[in-house]
Amino acid sequence: xxxxxxxxxxxxxxGIIGVFIFMVxxxxxxxxLDKFLPYKEEVSTEGNSVDVETEDxxxx
Amino acid sequence: xxxxxxxxxIALMTWQxxxxxxxxxxxxxxxxxxxxxxxxxxPIGFGAILVNIPFSSAITQIDPATGQAMEGVLNTFFNxxxxxxxxxxxxxxxxxxxxxxxxxxRNPSLLLFGAAAQFGIFMTMIFASLLGxxxxxxASIGIIGAADGPTSIVVASRFAPNLLGPISVAAYSYMALVxxxxxxxxxxxxxxxxxxxxMSTAGSYNKKISKKALIAFPIVVTIVAGIxxxxxxxxxxxxxxxxxxxxxxxxxxxxxxxxxxxxxxVTLLLGITIASTMTSDRFIRVDTLIIIALGxxxxxxxxxxxxxxxxxxxxxxxxxNKINPMIGACGISAFPMSxxxxxxxxxxxxxxxxxLMPAVSANVGGQIGSVVAGGIILxxxxxxx
Numbered sequence: 001x002x003x004x005x006x007x008x009x010x011x012x013x014x015g016i017i018g019v020f021i022f023m024v025x026x027x028x029x030x031x032x033l034d035k036f037l038p039y040k041e042e043v044s045t046e047g048n049s050v051d052v053e054t055e056d057x058x059x060x
Numbered sequence: 061x062x063x064x065x066x067x068x069x070i071a072l073m074t075w076q077x078x079x080x081x082x083x084x085x086x087x088x089x090x091x092x093x094x095x096x097x098x099x100x101x102x103p104i105g106f107g108a109i110l111v112n113i114p115f116s117s118a119i120t121q122i123d124p125a126t127g128q129a130m131e132g133v134l135n136t137f138f139n140x141x142x143x144x145x146x147x148x149x150x151x152x153x154x155x156x157x158x159x160x161x162x163x164x165x166r167n168p169s170l171l172l173f174g175a176a177a178q179f180g181i182f183m184t185m186i187f188a189s190l191l192g193x194x195x196x197x198x199a200s201i202g203i204i205g206a207a208d209g210p211t212s213i214v215v216a217s218r219f220a221p222n223l224l225g226p227i228s229v230a231a232y233s234y235m236a237l238v239x240x241x242x243x244x245x246x247x248x249x250x251x252x253x254x255x256x257x258x259m260s261t262a263g264s265y266n267k268k269i270s271k272k273a274l275i276a277f278p279i280v281v282t283i284v285a286g287i288x289x290x291x292x293x294x295x296x297x298x299x300x301x302x303x304x305x306x307x308x309x310x311x312x313x314x315x316x317x318x319x320x321x322x323x324x325x326v327t328l329l330l331g332i333t334i335a336s337t338m339t340s341d342r343f344i345r346v347d348t349l350i351i352i353a354l355g356x357x358x359x360x361x362x363x364x365x366x367x368x369x370x371x372x373x374x375x376x377x378x379x380x381n382k383i384n385p386m387i388g389a390c391g392i393s394a395f396p397m398s399x400x401x402x403x404x405x406x407x408x409x410x411x412x413x414x415x416l417m418p419a420v421s422a423n424v425g426g427q428i429g430s431v432v433a434g435g436i437i438l439x440x441x442x443x444x445x
Contacts, residue, residue: 015437
């Protein structure tokens with residue numbers, strides 16, 4: 001096996017694992033953002049509900 | 061006075077030039093008649109005609125009288141827009157402004173398919189290397205599997221500018237051919253029973269997502285990606301910048317401009333500029349055929365990676381909570397083509413099976429995955445080359 005192919009195999013191995021690591025991190029980020037910045041109900045000053053954002057109890 | 065003086069273009073036209081003009085016409089035909097990625101294939105096709113007429117002033121020519129180079133406008137565009145990576149990065153801003161990440165918030169686990177379906181990139185890299193391409197060229201050929209034109213252009217223009225033409229044509233052509241490439245591969249890898257699996261679309265898919273979370277997402281992703289792999293920041297950062305413009309809510313005009321005018325103009329320039337590399341002496345080579353074949357190989361192995369990963373995940377999931385393995389194939393970046401294809405395949409198997417929402421989630425994951433894979437390749441290859 002030539003050195004070039006060995007290097008390519010190494011990059012391919014690190015690369016695919018790297019992409020998975022990134023995606024797992026992004027997955028955790030999404031879960032964290034969803035937890036700390038949940039959907040909330042926004043109420044206008046007149047008391048009318050506008051463009052409703054609610055704490056979503058039905059999340060699953 | 062001979063023909064050579066009267067009409068030098070005809071006198072000096074070679075069969076290779078004629079083949080390239082025919083290729084240009086085929087690309088224009090596919091764009092118009094078949095609607096295959098017309099925004100890119102039409103300018104590329106027209107550009108291929110422009111640059112293959114001998115003495116075309118659209119590309120750099122040597123003045124026979126003075127021996128000086130007279131720079132053609134397409135070479136000027138190439139140096140200004142592709143060598144500097146400005147065109148593909150502006151496209152990323154436009155794509156970012158078009159992406160809605162809320163499907164991912166509704167089902168974040170499907171993000172992982174955006175990683176699995178990058179498998180074709182790395183398999184193709186290995187095959188290209190086995191065929192004798194050096195590391196930089198193999199990486200550039202492998203990135204066709206990102207199913208993401210701008211990422212392919214950024215990587216190829218940095219590592220193998222000599223192969224940019226065939227790589228771009230392969231990347232955009234196969235993206236358009238997803239409805240033809242993916243279904244047979246999926247059928248080969250799945251049983252009918254698996255293709256009939258229904259995924260619950262109630263509940264999580266009706267979930268509303270906080271605007272603050274959607275605004276914070278592109279910022280946090282940019283910071284995290286930048287800390288882990290600074291070399292990937294140009295790709296991921298511009299994509300996320302476009303998305304921030306979309307989600308911030310105070311730049312609606314800019315968001316619309318990025319999605320429409322910016323995307324259209326830069327795509328036009330990108331396509332015709334890429335064509336400047338499609339001169340017959342560079343394109344009519346065995347390499348081009350090999351690259352086109354490897355591109356197909358990359359798309360097949362992307363689909364393979366996604367589907368097999370879904371089947372692997374199902375080993376750990378309870379009955380009733382299984383993933384339809386076809387969803388794995390949506391982890392490629394071709395959005396929304398791949399999601400639509402899988403949804404239609406699901407409906408063909410069972411007209412009451414609605415796979416569109418999970419398919420879109422996985423497909424959005426694929427858009428992130430392809431950019432991440434491009435960033436990782438840009439980081440790793442210089443370390444090993």
